[in-house]
Amino acid sequence: MAKGQREVVQAGTPALRNVAREVDPSRIDSGEIQELIAEMTSVCRARGVGLAAPQLGTQLRVIVLEDTTEGMSDVSPGDRAAQRREPFPMKVIINPVLSPVGDASAAFYEGCLSVSGYRAVVRRHLRVKCRGLGGDGSMVDFEASGWMARILQHEVDHLNGVLYTDRMESRTFRRVDKINEPLPPDHPEFGTTVVLGESSIAPKSSAAAPLSADDLENRAKMGRRRKR
Ligand code: ZN
Numbered sequence: 001m002a003k004g005q006r007e008v009v010q011a012g013t014p015a016l017r018n019v020a021r022e023v024d025p026s027r028i029d030s031g032e033i034q035e036l037i038a039e040m041t042s043v044c045r046a047r048g049v050g051l052a053a054p055q056l057g058t059q060l061r062v063i064v065l066e067d068t069t070e071g072m073s074d075v076s077p078g079d080r081a082a083q084r085r086e087p088f089p090m091k092v093i094i095n096p097v098l099s100p101v102g103d104a105s106a107a108f109y110e111g112c113l114s115v116s117g118y119r120a121v122v123r124r125h126l127r128v129k130c131r132g133l134g135g136d137g138s139m140v141d142f143e144a145s146g147w148m149a150r151i152l153q154h155e156v157d158h159l160n161g162v163l164y165t166d167r168m169e170s171r172t173f174r175r176v177d178k179i180n181e182p183l184p185p186d187h188p189e190f191g192t193t194v195v196l197g198e199s200s201i202a203p204k205s206s207a208a209a210p211l212s213a214d215d216l217e218n219r220a221k222m223g224r225r226r227k228r
Contacts, residue, residue: 005039006056008047008113011163013057016114020052020059020159023094028137033062037092037135040064044090048113050151052158055114063155066090067147082197083108084126084146092135098156098208101127101143106198109172109179110154110164119176120168121183121194123203124150156207167205169194 009015027033036053041064044051050065069087072080079085083106104126109119127145130152134140144152154164165173171184172194186192 005042008043008051008055008116009057011115011165013114015054015057015059016158016163017161018054018059019161020054020061022061023133025094025133025137028094028133028135033060033094034135036060036062037064041066041090041092049147050155051113052155054158054161061095061159062092063096063152063159064090064092065148065151065155067151083150086146086148088148091140093130093140094133094135094137096130096132096140096152096156096159098128098130098152100125100202100206100208101129103202104198104200105203106146106150107169107194107196108150109196110150110168111176112154112164114158115163115165117176119174119179120164120170121172121196122150122154122164122168123194123199124153125203125206125208126198128152128208153207160207162207167203 023033036058039056040051040053040062043056044064044066049067049071050063053060053062066089067085067087072085072087075085105123106126107121107123110122111119126149127143128149129143130140132140157164157167171187171190174181183193
């Protein structure tokens with residue numbers, strides 16, 4: 001690991017559970033932010049397909065993502081096609097905001113550098129629109145689908161203190177070396193097991209449809225009412 005490069009923090013670290021702060025656009029060209037971006041792209045290249053600043057313990061709204069032919073070489077062509085996984089060059093997004101495009105979703109196994117050694121099935125929007133600022137402060141506005149859309153939703157979740165384990169089909173949670181074992185059967189208490197692949201039904205909750213403060217308050221009220 002390069003000099004001064006931090007380790008990816010693991011689940012249980014408070015930095016992964018807080019809502020990260022927006023970056024002041026006037027500070028993007030500062031040494032602090034540029035060094036953070038350099039460190040994040042280096043860790044992402046070495047370790048995975050995406051990284052959010054809180055995973056290095058920095059509570060700022062910065063994500064990086066990249067997928068390469070080499071990085072996906074352990075995924076079969078059939079799985080790659082089903083996941084709509086295509087290589088794309090390194091993207092740096094500051095203060096990203098996602099919005100879902102359509103209702104379609106996809107359920108696939110997903111992992112996280114901060115939940116080292118495990119995987120679980122997570123349903124995500126198949127398509128999202130992403131707006132934010134690039135590493136040079138320029139406007140970023142694009143639509144992503146398939147695996148790239150999944151990575152974006154996973155990384156933006158990190159900025160909101162959310163881990164994939166909060167959204168996973170919990171009975172599919174497993175060690176990474178068990179990824180090819182069958183999905184669990186239907187269960188009398190936990191219901192029908194998820195089917196891998198795409199669906200026309202939107203995910204129940206997602207980083208791409210963040211709740212407003214009012215929504216959160218209303219939910220809290222409803223929760224209190226139900227308990228009575
Ligand atoms: Zn992660």
